[in-house]
Amino acid sequence: DGGITQSPKYLFRKEGQNVTLSCEQNLNHDAMYWYRQDPGQGLRLIYYSQIVNDFQKGDIAEGYSVSREKKESFPLTVTSAQKNPTAFYLCASSPKATNEKLFFGSGTQLSVL
Protein backbone atom coordinates (compact mmCIF):
# COMPACT_ATOMS: atom_id res chain seq x y z
CA ASP A 1 0.00 0.00 0.00
CA GLY A 2 2.06 2.94 -1.32
CA GLY A 3 1.87 6.42 0.05
CA ILE A 4 3.21 9.09 2.34
CA THR A 5 3.02 8.72 6.09
CA GLN A 6 3.22 11.69 8.41
CA SER A 7 3.46 11.39 12.15
CA PRO A 8 2.32 12.35 14.61
CA LYS A 9 -1.13 13.58 13.59
CA TYR A 10 -1.15 16.10 16.45
CA LEU A 11 1.87 17.62 18.18
CA PHE A 12 2.23 20.14 20.99
CA ARG A 13 5.30 22.27 21.50
CA LYS A 14 6.37 24.02 24.66
CA GLU A 15 8.09 27.37 24.40
CA GLY A 16 11.81 27.04 23.66
CA GLN A 17 11.47 23.44 22.54
CA ASN A 18 12.48 21.90 19.22
CA VAL A 19 10.08 19.35 17.76
CA THR A 20 10.49 17.01 14.80
CA LEU A 21 7.78 16.00 12.35
CA SER A 22 8.22 12.72 10.55
CA CYS A 23 7.57 12.08 6.85
CA GLU A 24 8.14 8.73 5.15
CA GLN A 25 7.28 7.69 1.60
CA ASN A 26 7.38 4.31 -0.13
CA LEU A 27 6.58 5.62 -3.61
CA ASN A 28 10.25 5.67 -4.66
CA HIS A 29 9.92 9.38 -5.42
CA ASP A 30 13.04 11.50 -5.83
CA ALA A 31 11.62 14.82 -4.61
CA MET A 32 10.09 15.63 -1.24
CA TYR A 33 8.60 18.83 0.12
CA TRP A 34 7.37 20.44 3.33
CA TYR A 35 4.51 22.94 3.26
CA ARG A 36 2.86 24.97 5.96
CA GLN A 37 -0.89 25.70 5.78
CA ASP A 38 -2.50 28.49 7.80
CA PRO A 39 -6.19 29.43 7.72
CA GLY A 40 -6.94 31.80 4.84
CA GLN A 41 -3.51 31.32 3.28
CA GLY A 42 -2.28 29.10 0.51
CA LEU A 43 0.27 26.38 1.05
CA ARG A 44 3.68 27.92 1.65
CA LEU A 45 6.85 26.00 0.86
CA ILE A 46 9.28 25.56 3.76
CA TYR A 47 11.97 23.25 2.32
CA TYR A 48 12.31 20.83 -0.56
CA SER A 49 14.74 18.12 -1.56
CA GLN A 50 15.34 16.86 -5.08
CA ILE A 51 17.82 14.14 -4.15
CA VAL A 52 19.29 12.41 -1.12
CA ASN A 53 21.71 14.53 0.93
CA ASP A 54 20.60 17.74 -0.76
CA PHE A 55 17.83 20.22 0.06
CA GLN A 56 16.88 23.82 -0.67
CA LYS A 57 15.09 26.53 1.27
CA GLY A 58 11.59 27.44 0.24
CA ASP A 59 9.79 30.70 0.86
CA ILE A 60 9.56 30.46 4.66
CA ALA A 61 12.57 28.41 5.83
CA GLU A 62 13.52 30.56 8.82
CA GLY A 63 13.07 28.68 12.09
CA TYR A 64 12.96 25.28 10.40
CA SER A 65 15.54 22.62 9.51
CA VAL A 66 15.44 19.41 7.50
CA SER A 67 17.60 16.43 6.56
CA ARG A 68 17.46 13.93 3.71
CA GLU A 69 19.71 11.03 4.65
CA LYS A 70 17.48 8.44 3.02
CA LYS A 71 15.33 8.63 -0.10
CA GLU A 72 12.24 7.57 1.84
CA SER A 73 12.55 10.02 4.73
CA PHE A 74 12.43 13.82 5.02
CA PRO A 75 11.95 14.92 8.65
CA LEU A 76 11.23 18.54 9.54
CA THR A 77 12.43 20.12 12.76
CA VAL A 78 10.59 23.17 14.04
CA THR A 79 13.14 25.01 16.14
CA SER A 80 12.64 27.43 19.01
CA ALA A 81 13.57 30.21 16.55
CA GLN A 82 10.19 29.74 14.84
CA LYS A 83 8.07 32.15 16.86
CA ASN A 84 4.72 31.31 15.31
CA PRO A 85 4.78 27.56 14.74
CA THR A 86 1.06 26.81 15.12
CA ALA A 87 -0.06 25.50 11.74
CA PHE A 88 -0.99 22.42 9.72
CA TYR A 89 2.17 20.91 8.21
CA LEU A 90 2.00 18.91 5.01
CA CYS A 91 4.68 16.69 3.52
CA ALA A 92 4.56 15.85 -0.17
CA SER A 93 6.56 13.96 -2.76
CA SER A 94 6.80 13.82 -6.55
CA PRO A 95 8.53 11.39 -8.91
CA LYS A 96 11.04 14.06 -9.88
CA ALA A 97 11.63 17.67 -8.98
CA THR A 98 9.99 19.13 -12.06
CA ASN A 99 6.90 16.99 -11.73
CA GLU A 100 3.85 19.00 -10.75
CA LYS A 101 1.89 16.02 -9.54
CA LEU A 102 2.46 16.15 -5.83
CA PHE A 103 1.31 13.39 -3.52
CA PHE A 104 0.55 14.63 -0.02
CA GLY A 105 0.55 13.01 3.40
CA SER A 106 -2.35 13.49 5.78
CA GLY A 107 -0.67 16.29 7.72
CA THR A 108 0.48 17.14 11.24
CA GLN A 109 -1.26 19.79 13.31
CA LEU A 110 1.30 21.56 15.50
CA SER A 111 0.12 23.70 18.39
CA VAL A 112 1.94 25.68 21.03
CA LEU A 113 1.24 24.99 24.70
Added chain:
Amino acid sequence: QKEVEQDPGPLSVPEGAIVSLNCTYSNSAFQYFMWYRQYSRKGPELLMYTYSSGNKEDGRFTAQVDKSSKYISLFIRDSQPSDSATYLCAMRATNFGNEKLTFGTGTRLTIIP
Protein backbone atom coordinates in the same frame (compact mmCIF):
# COMPACT_ATOMS: atom_id res chain seq x y z
CA GLN B 1 -0.64 41.74 -5.11
CA LYS B 2 -0.54 37.95 -4.73
CA GLU B 3 0.65 35.93 -7.71
CA VAL B 4 -2.46 33.75 -7.49
CA GLU B 5 -5.87 34.98 -6.32
CA GLN B 6 -8.67 32.63 -5.33
CA ASP B 7 -12.00 33.50 -3.71
CA PRO B 8 -12.01 31.70 -0.34
CA GLY B 9 -15.78 31.34 -0.27
CA PRO B 10 -17.46 29.62 1.45
CA LEU B 11 -19.58 28.49 -1.46
CA SER B 12 -22.77 26.47 -0.87
CA VAL B 13 -24.79 24.92 -3.69
CA PRO B 14 -27.60 22.34 -3.82
CA GLU B 15 -26.86 18.79 -4.86
CA GLY B 16 -26.93 18.31 -8.61
CA ALA B 17 -25.94 21.90 -9.43
CA ILE B 18 -23.00 22.88 -11.61
CA VAL B 19 -20.17 24.38 -9.59
CA SER B 20 -17.68 26.88 -10.97
CA LEU B 21 -14.43 27.55 -9.13
CA ASN B 22 -11.91 30.10 -10.37
CA CYS B 23 -8.41 31.49 -9.94
CA THR B 24 -6.66 34.45 -11.49
CA TYR B 25 -2.92 34.91 -11.70
CA SER B 26 -0.43 37.60 -12.59
CA ASN B 27 2.69 35.65 -13.62
CA SER B 28 2.62 35.14 -17.39
CA ALA B 29 5.36 32.48 -17.05
CA PHE B 30 2.93 30.00 -15.49
CA GLN B 31 2.40 27.08 -17.89
CA TYR B 32 1.27 24.21 -15.67
CA PHE B 33 -2.09 24.45 -13.90
CA MET B 34 -3.52 22.11 -11.32
CA TRP B 35 -6.54 21.68 -9.11
CA TYR B 36 -6.26 19.89 -5.79
CA ARG B 37 -9.11 18.78 -3.54
CA GLN B 38 -8.60 18.83 0.22
CA TYR B 39 -10.99 17.29 2.72
CA SER B 40 -11.00 18.72 6.22
CA ARG B 41 -7.73 18.05 8.09
CA LYS B 42 -6.39 15.87 5.29
CA GLY B 43 -3.70 16.33 2.67
CA PRO B 44 -4.67 17.68 -0.77
CA GLU B 45 -5.11 15.23 -3.64
CA LEU B 46 -4.57 16.07 -7.30
CA LEU B 47 -7.81 16.35 -9.27
CA MET B 48 -6.88 17.92 -12.58
CA TYR B 49 -3.67 18.79 -14.37
CA THR B 50 -3.43 20.98 -17.48
CA TYR B 51 -0.52 22.22 -19.52
CA SER B 52 -0.86 25.62 -21.21
CA SER B 53 -4.29 26.70 -22.51
CA GLY B 54 -7.41 24.73 -23.25
CA ASN B 55 -9.90 22.39 -21.63
CA LYS B 56 -9.52 19.04 -19.98
CA GLU B 57 -12.37 16.79 -18.92
CA ASP B 58 -12.37 13.90 -16.45
CA GLY B 59 -15.74 12.49 -15.54
CA ARG B 60 -17.79 15.19 -13.84
CA PHE B 61 -14.81 17.57 -13.69
CA THR B 62 -13.67 20.02 -16.38
CA ALA B 63 -10.64 22.27 -16.09
CA GLN B 64 -10.27 25.34 -18.30
CA VAL B 65 -7.25 27.57 -18.79
CA ASP B 66 -7.42 30.96 -20.48
CA LYS B 67 -3.88 32.26 -20.61
CA SER B 68 -4.83 35.46 -22.43
CA SER B 69 -6.99 36.44 -19.44
CA LYS B 70 -4.74 34.72 -16.86
CA TYR B 71 -7.79 32.87 -15.57
CA ILE B 72 -8.41 29.23 -14.78
CA SER B 73 -11.61 27.45 -13.86
CA LEU B 74 -12.79 24.12 -12.49
CA PHE B 75 -16.34 23.02 -13.26
CA ILE B 76 -18.08 20.24 -11.36
CA ARG B 77 -21.22 18.81 -12.99
CA ASP B 78 -23.95 16.95 -11.10
CA SER B 79 -22.38 17.95 -7.80
CA GLN B 80 -22.55 15.44 -4.94
CA PRO B 81 -22.29 15.86 -1.15
CA SER B 82 -18.97 13.99 -1.38
CA ASP B 83 -17.63 16.94 -3.42
CA SER B 84 -17.79 19.08 -0.27
CA ALA B 85 -14.17 20.07 0.33
CA THR B 86 -11.68 22.87 -0.15
CA TYR B 87 -10.41 23.24 -3.72
CA LEU B 88 -6.92 24.64 -4.25
CA CYS B 89 -5.57 25.86 -7.56
CA ALA B 90 -1.82 25.60 -8.14
CA MET B 91 0.51 26.77 -10.89
CA ARG B 92 4.09 26.47 -12.02
CA ALA B 93 6.35 28.23 -14.47
CA THR B 94 8.62 26.37 -16.89
CA ASN B 95 11.82 28.37 -16.52
CA PHE B 96 14.63 26.39 -14.95
CA GLY B 97 15.22 27.12 -11.31
CA ASN B 98 11.60 28.02 -10.71
CA GLU B 99 10.05 24.61 -10.38
CA LYS B 100 8.07 25.19 -7.21
CA LEU B 101 4.30 25.41 -7.22
CA THR B 102 2.36 28.53 -6.25
CA PHE B 103 -0.96 27.74 -4.56
CA GLY B 104 -4.15 29.74 -4.24
CA THR B 105 -5.70 30.11 -0.80
CA GLY B 106 -8.44 27.57 -1.57
CA THR B 107 -12.23 27.79 -1.95
CA ARG B 108 -14.35 25.97 0.61
CA LEU B 109 -17.29 24.25 -1.12
CA THR B 110 -20.36 22.69 0.51
CA ILE B 111 -22.87 20.65 -1.48
CA ILE B 112 -26.25 20.68 0.24
CA PRO B 113 -28.25 17.41 -0.06
